[in-house]
Amino acid sequence: MQLLTYPRETISLDGTWQAIPDQYETFEGYFEDFFGDDSDNPTGFAPKPIYEPDASIENDPVDFNIHDGRSVEIPSSWGEEIPEFRHYEGWVWYAKTFDWTAEQGNNRAFVRFGAINYKAKVWLNGELLGSHEGGYTPFSFDVTGELQDGENTLIVQADSKRYEDGIPNEDTDWFNFGGVNRSVELVTVPNTFVRNYKIETTLSGGTVDIHVSAWIENSTPETAISVAFPELNRDIELSRVGEDEFTGELSLSEADVTLWRPSEPRLYTIRLETGDDVVADEVGLRDVRVSGSDIVLNGEPIWLRGIALHEEADGKGRALDSKDIKARFRWMNELGCNYARLAHYPHTEEMARTADEEGILLWEEVPAYWDIEFGDESVQTLYRQQLRELIQRDWNRASVILWSIANETDHNDETRNAVLPEMADYVRELDDTRLVTAACFVDDTDDGLVIRDPLGDHLDVVGINEYHGWYYGSADDMQRFQETPNGPPVLISETGGGAKRGYHGDGDERWTEEFQAEIYRGQIAAAKDNEQIAGLSPWILFDFRAPMRQNEHQRGYNRKGIVDQHGRKKKAFHVLREFYHTDHSG
Numbered sequence: 001m002q003l004l005t006y007p008r009e010t011i012s013l014d015g016t017w018q019a020i021p022d023q024y025e026t027f028e029g030y031f032e033d034f035f036g037d038d039s040d041n042p043t044g045f046a047p048k049p050i051y052e053p054d055a056s057i058e059n060d061p062v063d064f065n066i067h068d069g070r071s072v073e074i075p076s077s078w079g080e081e082i083p084e085f086r087h088y089e090g091w092v093w094y095a096k097t098f099d100w101t102a103e104q105g106n107n108r109a110f111v112r113f114g115a116i117n118y119k120a121k122v123w124l125n126g127e128l129l130g131s132h133e134g135g136y137t138p139f140s141f142d143v144t145g146e147l148q149d150g151e152n153t154l155i156v157q158a159d160s161k162r163y164e165d166g167i168p169n170e171d172t173d174w175f176n177f178g179g180v181n182r183s184v185e186l187v188t189v190p191n192t193f194v195r196n197y198k199i200e201t202t203l204s205g206g207t208v209d210i211h212v213s214a215w216i217e218n219s220t221p222e223t224a225i226s227v228a229f230p231e232l233n234r235d236i237e238l239s240r241v242g243e244d245e246f247t248g249e250l251s252l253s254e255a256d257v258t259l260w261r262p263s264e265p266r267l268y269t270i271r272l273e274t275g276d277d278v279v280a281d282e283v284g285l286r287d288v289r290v291s292g293s294d295i296v297l298n299g300e301p302i303w304l305r306g307i308a309l310h311e312e313a314d315g316k317g318r319a320l321d322s323k324d325i326k327a328r329f330r331w332m333n334e335l336g337c338n339y340a341r342l343a344h345y346p347h348t349e350e351m352a353r354t355a356d357e358e359g360i361l362l363w364e365e366v367p368a369y370w371d372i373e374f375g376d377e378s379v380q381t382l383y384r385q386q387l388r389e390l391i392q393r394d395w396n397r398a399s400v401i402l403w404s405i406a407n408e409t410d411h412n413d414e415t416r417n418a419v420l421p422e423m424a425d426y427v428r429e430l431d432d433t434r435l436v437t438a439a440c441f442v443d444d445t446d447d448g449l450v451i452r453d454p455l456g457d458h459l460d461v462v463g464i465n466e467y468h469g470w471y472y473g474s475a476d477d478m479q480r481f482q483e484t485p486n487g488p489p490v491l492i493s494e495t496g497g498g499a500k501r502g503y504h505g506d507g508d509e510r511w512t513e514e515f516q517a518e519i520y521r522g523q524i525a526a527a528k529d530n531e532q533i534a535g536l537s538p539w540i541l542f543d544f545r546a547p548m549r550q551n552e553h554q555r556g557y558n559r560k561g562i563v564d565q566h567g568r569k570k571k572a573f574h575v576l577r578e579f580y581h582t583d584h585s586g
């Protein structure tokens with residue numbers, strides 16, 4: 001179960017760390033000699049700010065001193081911090097020393113990483129804590145027995161290589177930003193504490209039913225947990241339903257609650273208390289479901305005016321800070337969005353937190369992208385792990401309404417067709433109050449454009465990525481999209497085309513802003529009156545780094561942004577803005 005940290009006060013381990021590249025993967029042995037707790041080693045575990053070579057020590061690692069790397073600010077993508085690392089993929093050793101006194105903490109302590117791309121191995125004071133695979137989700141280790149009074153040294157081996165059996169695999173249309181891309185923190189808690197909780201809201205008739213589950217670590221038979229909603233003047237005692245799981249319910253009249261919605265993103269405090277542990281969080285209460293071809297929020301159909309985003313900021317790689325996040329929401333608000341697709345992997349938790357406050361609905365996804373090894377059982381395990389880590393991180397965010405399990409995977413591949421429904425089921429096991437989706441393809445047939453993907457039968461909402469007007473045909477071809485009467489809602493999860501900002505010409509000249517704007521006009525015309533299409537998230541808000549895009553207009557960037565990487569708008573931005581402010585703007 002994912003450790004809940006965001007609403008807790010934690011000790012930040014961000015700031016200056018040391019980083020050493022290890023392209024040939026030679027230093028692990030040195031590291032063990034130097035830092036191992038072997039008492040024959042005269043250095044023992046004695047980290048020094050700067051290691052001075054000592055000839056009396058056997059295997060003295062003259063070529064490698066963990067404390068003597070380049071100084072980098074964490075969180076960061078290393079290629080943005082150190083220019084020579086710009087295209088480097090491989091191992092980097094990170095070190096951070098910090099002081100700790102027992103009084104600082106509670107009974108239990110964890111070190112928690114927001115995300116390290118792609119694999120990580122972690123040691124504290126020479127003890128291996130564990131490892132993690134997956135570049136975009138948080139993980140933590142119990143360090144209760146490892147922290148020592150005084151100086152402590154945390155070492156991370158980060159590996160940004162791309163793997164054939166990874167998720168994603170080696171082939172993606174985005175840049176592989178290696179690094180400790182999100183914050184690192186120490187979390188201290190009492191011995192018995194709330195490891196995580198989950199709030200689910202259902203609306204039926206005029207009644208709002210709230211179901212709360214909580215997972216308590218180290219509970220005893222006497223453990224009790226209460227949950228309060230101070231603004232609603234209501235509280236509940238949860239009952240034990242499993243070894244560490246407790247649940248409880250509360251029913252309110254709809255008239256007494258302001259349900260969360262984009263136009264009024266009301267959040268309520270939820271306070272969970274067990275023994276000495278208190279967690280207070282902010283949550284929205286809302287109900288999302290599908291009815292026929294509509295997505296229905298709090299009983300009303302809603303059309304999703306969206307945009308897709310990568311998690312990338314110019315000069316910062318994947319390590320966005322609060323200002324970058326706020327800026328993204330300003331762009332979305334200016335466009336008139338009520339929805340965003342956070343592609344193609346879990347973005348930072350702060351995106352969803354901000355979306356809760358700003359009233360932007362979200363599609364979140366794991367990087368099961370293009371052609372991963374669906375048949376490999378260890379890949380399936382990793383797949384489930386990434387889904388679990390994302391879902392358990394964001395399942396209390398009212399903004400998140402869609403969990404996407406895959407992007408543009410081949411629906412003629414039998415193995416994929418067997419595995420993806422299992423992943424959809426797995427998502428529902430974890431969270432059956434949101435909608436399951438995937439970005440699929442449309443097939444061009446004699447009967448028009450149709451969704452042939454058998455996965456459609458296992459999804460609540462079908463996403464389609466289509467590039468009519470860019471990779472093929474014209475944008476107006478989308479008019480041939482065949483509605484399935486009473487079929488599931490369809491979201492255009494991607495559409496668009498490339499334009500070099502500032503490059504102008506006729507509407508039929510590729511790479512001009514005018515050409516891109518024409519695609520948007522055609523796509524909008526096709527989408528807006530189609531009964532089955534329930535929303536749109538064109539590809540993409542910003543131009544982004546993409547190693548496979550190298551023509552004279554691209555030079556390492558995918559130029560399908562409606563804003564360039566420096567934040568300068570293209571014409572298509574205004575076309576989309578106009579649409580969102582006039583049509584479907586309710």
Ligand code: GCB
Pocket residue numbers: 173344407408465494539558560
């Ligand atoms: C897609 C992919 C996205 C690419 C985009 C493109 O369908 O999902 O990752 O960047 O096309 O630009 O071709």
